[in-house]
Amino acid sequence: MKSERGIYLLIGAFFFLIMVIYFLWSGEAGGSIMLFAAAGLGIMPGLYFAWWAHRMPPRPEDRTDATLSDGSGPVGTFPANTIWPFVLGMGAALTALSLVFGVWLAVVGLAFIISTALNVSLESRRGGMV
Amino acid sequence: MTQAIAASVEPVPGGIRFNKPTMLGVGTMVWLGSELMFFSGLFAAYYSIRANATGPWPLGGIKLDVIQSGIFTVILVLSSFSMQKAVFDLEHGRRKSARLWIGITMVMGFAFLGNQLYEWTHVAFSPSTNAFGSLFFLMTGLHGLHVFLGLVAMAFLLIRIAGRSRDPGLLPVMQSISYYWHFVDIVWIALYATLFLVH
Numbered sequence: 001m002k003s004e005r006g007i008y009l010l011i012g013a014f015f016f017l018i019m020v021i022y023f024l025w026s027g028e029a030g031g032s033i034m035l036f037a038a039a040g041l042g043i044m045p046g047l048y049f050a051w052w053a054h055r056m057p058p059r060p061e062d063r064t065d066a067t068l069s070d071g072s073g074p075v076g077t078f079p080a081n082t083i084w085p086f087v088l089g090m091g092a093a094l095t096a097l098s099l100v101f102g103v104w105l106a107v108v109g110l111a112f113i114i115s116t117a118l119n120v121s122l123e124s125r126r127g128g129m130v
Numbered sequence: 131m132t133q134a135i136a137a138s139v140e141p142v143p144g145g146i147r148f149n150k151p152t153m154l155g156v157g158t159m160v161w162l163g164s165e166l167m168f169f170s171g172l173f174a175a176y177y178s179i180r181a182n183a184t185g186p187w188p189l190g191g192i193k194l195d196v197i198q199s200g201i202f203t204v205i206l207v208l209s210s211f212s213m214q215k216a217v218f219d220l221e222h223g224r225r226k227s228a229r230l231w232i233g234i235t236m237v238m239g240f241a242f243l244g245n246q247l248y249e250w251t252h253v254a255f256s257p258s259t260n261a262f263g264s265l266f267f268l269m270t271g272l273h274g275l276h277v278f279l280g281l282v283a284m285a286f287l288l289i290r291i292a293g294r295s296r297d298p299g300l301l302p303v304m305q306s307i308s309y310y311w312h313f314v315d316i317v318w319i320a321l322y323a324t325l326f327l328v329h
Contacts, residue, residue, distance in 0.1 A: 056150060
């Protein structure tokens with residue numbers, strides 16, 4: 001995690017430096033703010049990885065003495081097959097089309113979207129597909 | 131065993147041990163990067179208009195209630211702490227306490243939104259008054275929408291915590307919502323400083 005941290009923080013530091021130079025040179029606030037946010041694009045994940053590097057032991061890929069077997073085991077928790085992204089897409093499409101055909105279609109579309117939100121939550125509750 | 135341990139919300143003797151951040155968590159951070167650029171566009175617009183404005187700022191001698199909004203800023207900042215408390219509780223399998231602290235966070239979030247609505251209806255200007263009015267309503271409105279969506283997410287989270295105890299996806303979702311909430315909180319601090327303090 002420490003190498004990821006370093007990469008992101010370096011990107012952030014670079015944009016911060018550019019921001020300081022830009023601001024001192026131009027004295028213009030709008031662009032400086034965008035550059036400041038660009039620095040944040042590096043600093044935010046950088047600090048996130050730094051926090052995780054702090055709260056977990058080094059992964060096998062962080063150690064030089066790791067063996068292949070150290071990296072074995074489950075990779076992660078993945079969602080099972082589920083119908084709700086499809087329903088959500090239907091709802092979003094219908095809601096967008098309501099701009100053309102009228103508000104009544106948004107009612108149908110929002111019904112799809114709301115039922116998706118509910119059922120995705122309840123899927124985990126029922127212990128079915130997560 | 132890596133993710134399996136991190137994803138378990140059963141009580142673990144001696145506290146939970148993490149092996150790596152969840153994929154959902156990393157994805158949330160990347161998405162928050164795009165949110166950051168979104169809000170920075172608004173800030174850039176604000177400061178560009180301010181730099182080009184003639185006369186005093188805010189335009190038209192607009193006065194805002196710094197103290198009242200300051201109080202609700204503190205409430206929103208405190209809600210970040212209560213949210214983190216809920217995350218730590220869930221990480222250690224204390225589901226009941228986690229639900230309580232999410233509830234407290236939601237009450238504080240709704241209090242903040244309530245103040246936002248009060249402000250919107252009581253300020254002496256409208257979005258069409260001048261450029262400051264437009265930006266004030268646009269920025270606080272979009273931020274308020276983010277707060278509201280965070281509260282909706284927390285409501286669904288409460289439903290999910292009430293569900294089965296062995297839900298491997300629950301803890302990453304909880305952590306990700308907390309990242310989002312902290313982000314919205316930090317954006318508000320910058321918004322408050324920009325709209326209310328820096329004149």
